[in-house]
Amino acid sequence: MKSNSTILFIIFFIGYNCYSQKYNGIDSLNSLTFDELQKQLIKNFKDPTKSTLYAKIILEKAKKKKDTAQILNGYSYLSIIHKGDSIVLSYADSIIKISKEIDNIRFLGIGFLNKGGYYFKKRKFNKSLDNFLHAKPYADSFPRLSYIVDHSMGILKNRLGEHQEALDIYKKSWAYVKKRNFKKTDNNNYLITIHSLASSYNKVGKYDSATFYNKLGIKEALRSKNELKYHHFLLSEGINNFSLKNYNAAYDSITKVVTNFSHKIDTPNLIVTYYYYGKILLKKEKIDSALISFKKVDSLFSSTGDIFPEARESYEFLIDHYKAKKDHKNQLKYIERLLKVDSVLNTNYKYLSRKIIREYDTPKLIQEKESAIFELEDKNIIIKNRLLLVSILLGLSIFVLTYYYRRQKTLKKRFNELINTLPKKNIKKEINNAESIGISKDIVDHILNRLEEFENNAEFLCSGITIHELSKRFETNSKYLSKIINTYKNKNFSLYINDLRISHSVEKLKSDKRFRKYTIEATAAEVGFNTTQAFSKAFYKKTGIYPSYFIKNLEKTYCD
Structure with a gap:
């Protein structure tokens, strides 16, 4: 089936026998055990x-008892309950942070899986893929998590057109599902796995196998009274019949699905x-009916901003239809829409862009757009405008290419300077005429010695450090500390702290390959920044390049 597959979510609840017992009030709930x-x-x-x-009570109770395992359970339960809400990212980040602190690889895998599932649901496929890849090394030690990661990777590979690789993954998932008796213990994911197999067999042209699994899925969905999955399999077999040119059978199946899905989200x-x-x-x-159907594809794309590559063909039909009718207004409208579709596909499927280009590739669409405009406006004006447009575009292209080349050359130069620069030793500035800044030499000497210790011990990595806090630690006042940093470090306090952190992060990235595997967010937190934006801005201000560029080129340098 060439449609949406479902990301599996982690269910921790298998194996418990639920019992019926009533509790009244928060106090009575707090008295319950975690179990x-x-x-x-x-x-x-x-x-x-x-x-x-219940999840929040587990979390609050665990925090009071400082029970790390139950804290992770609390966040995990909340992630499952609110799997479609953005708050999942906060819960997942908490799971990842705590798991790193106690080196719990199982929950590290769960945290990244939760983020990957959320981003997939929001159609942010690149972020989804990144998080699934982060989850994989941790999940491989746990069969259930490994199954979920592999299945999720299969879904993304199908999205990217790597159908045979996806099928190989689903065969492995199917073996696991049968071995663990999902038919009884986790029927929904049992059906999802069958559906993924049927869909992938269709995509690689093995239609008999696709029919076998579709029929198996239909039978089981009816037995378990899972109406939604029943219609998914009905759609899958309809598409399979279309591939086999059994158009009447395909029409019967998909007509039922249209009626059902139109009433569901x-x-x-x-x-x-x-x-x-x-x-x-x-x-x-039935041309008029087909026209309505393709327009509904466009309407759904407009409301969601997401579309499958194959559905792009809907716009080709609409453009050709209105072109044949010399309805240049509608022809232009759907050319514009298709350009937008291609922009979305290029963003979400940039590694697959060569496979989604059809007859109406972007250059041809731009040419047709000009032709449609030509029919709507005065010919002479259009010719002049086209010449002007070509000149502008040519000039702009040259400017952009020149700027890009120079920019890349500058960034590469800055990177080389940064990677070849040895860490500066802490050179204490000569204290002359300390009294000229209104502070005694003894106090200046004392504060500079404390600053030297502060730098050598990397105390600047503590997040949220303030000049008032540091002046108390140095047994002085913030006015003296500020004036001495300005005079002897040639920068204000904020810049002084940021520069120390950036220099530390540069050296650690150069020397520690594990540190280079961190996300930018984790790297920022590691060196004391509260946000990735603040870290990236400070990094660029000091080095002239962004941390993502630096890390990417470090990896290339060391790999080479």
Whole structure:
């Protein structure tokens, strides 16, 4: 099935026997053990209000007892309950941070998996892929987590057109699902795995195998009364019949799916449903109905900002249709829309862009756009404007290419200077005429000695450090400290701290390959910055390049 696959979410709740017991009031809930709270959470899992309450009590109770394992459980339960909300990122980051502190690789895998699942749901596929890749080395030690990571990677590989690789992954997932008896213990993910197999077999042209798994999925979805999955398999088999040119059978299946999905929030599958519905209608020579179906693809894309590469063909039909009717206004409208689609596809599928270019590639679309405008406006004016536009675009292209070349050359030069520069030793500045700044020599000498210790011990890595806090530590006042830093360090306090942190991060990135594997966010936190923006800005201000560029080129340098 060439539609949306489902990212698997981690379920910790298998194996517990839920029992019926009523509790009244927060105090009585606080008196429960962690095991009792967890059982109640599982029992009420389908009620977000109740399950959130139990998860938060687990978390608060764990924090009071300083029980790290239960703190991680609390954050994990909240991540599952609120898997579609942006707060998942906060919960996942907490899981990752705590897991790193106690070296818990299982929960490190869970934290990155949760982030990957969230970003996939939000159609941020590059971030989703990054987090799944981060999760993999941790998840490989745990079969259940490894299964989820591999399945998720299969979904992204299908998105990128690597269908055979995705199929190989799903075969491995299917073996795991059967071995662990998911049919009884986790029926929903059992159906998801069957569906992924059927979809991938269709994409590699093994239609008999696709039909086998579609029928297996339909049978099991009916038995377990899973209506949504039943219609997913119905759509999958409809697409399979379309591939086999069984257009009447495909029409019967997808007509049922259109009726069902139009009443449900299942937009990604609805886009593909209308796309194939339109193609089938074209085969049945129902042009007007096909036109409506393809317009619905456009409407759904406009509302979600996401589209599957194959659905791009809907716009080619709309453009050709209105071009043939000499309706240049609508022709231009759908050319504009297709350019927007290509922009989205280029962003989300940049590694696959060569495979999604069809007859209406971007240069040709731009040419057609000009042609449609030509029909709508005065010919002489258009000719002049086109010449002017070509001149402007040519000049702009030359300017951009020149700027890009010079920019890359400058960045490379700055990188080489940075990587070849040895760390500066702490050279104490000669103290002459200390009294000229209104402070006695003894005090100046004392503060400079303390600053030297402060730098040598890397105390500047503590986040949130202030001049008032440091002056108390040095047994002086902030006015003296500020004036001495300005005079002897030639910078204000904020810049002084930031420069120390940046110099430290540069040396650590150069010498520690594990540190280079950190995310920018984790690197920033490691050297005392509260936000990645503040870290990147300070890094650029001191070095002339951004940390992401520095790390990327460091990796290339050491790999070479």
